[in-house]
Amino acid sequence: MNENTRNYVLGAVAVLTIVNTILIFTMNGGGGRVIETPAAQTALVQSAAPQPQAENRSLATPDMMNQQQPAAQPAIPVGPSTTMSFTSMEHDFGTVKQDTKNKHIFKFKNSGSEPLIIQDAKGSCGCTVPKFPREPIAPGASAEIEVEYSPGQQKGMQTKTVTVTANTDPQQTVLQIKANVEEG
Secondary structure, three states: OOHHHHHHHHHHHHHHHHHHHHHHHHHOOOOOOOOOOHHHHHHHHHHHOOOOOOOOOOOOOHHHHHOOOOOOOOOOOOOOOEOEEEOOOEEEEEEEEOOOOEEEEEEEEEOOOOOEOEEEEEEOOOOEEEEOOOOOEOOOOEEEEEEEEOOOOOOEEEEEEEEEEEOEOOOEEEEEEEEEEEOO
């Protein structure tokens, strides 16, 4: 490696070390102290020693890698806004046993003038699983959302929801199911 390349690599390592230190300082609330990470120490030691070739090193610390990322925002529905109307927005299964599968069909109609596009339907917990149409629903057409409720070891009165996200106003519609779960 020639002298110019070596100086360029060492300069880049120094800049990355400074940026890494600033990031760590900022992430720790800027509490007036700089935390020197093992990665930064390694970079400083390497900059003092001759290097035969540049290495691809990440300056991220384990603490930085373990931080939780912000939750993903739900996708914004596509297409012009329309409306949907449900025959019923809640269903009571009555009394059910633990470890059973209980299904209900929520029927709805695209009551607007534009194609209805359901972007997503999510249950409030893993025990409530909806199946929804993935293709656009024409104005005036009807469709269904099937919800399967599997209470597992839950007991007593349960209320769960399914949130439907579509190109409607408002963008989210909440369906509700209820059940009184008895030991199986």
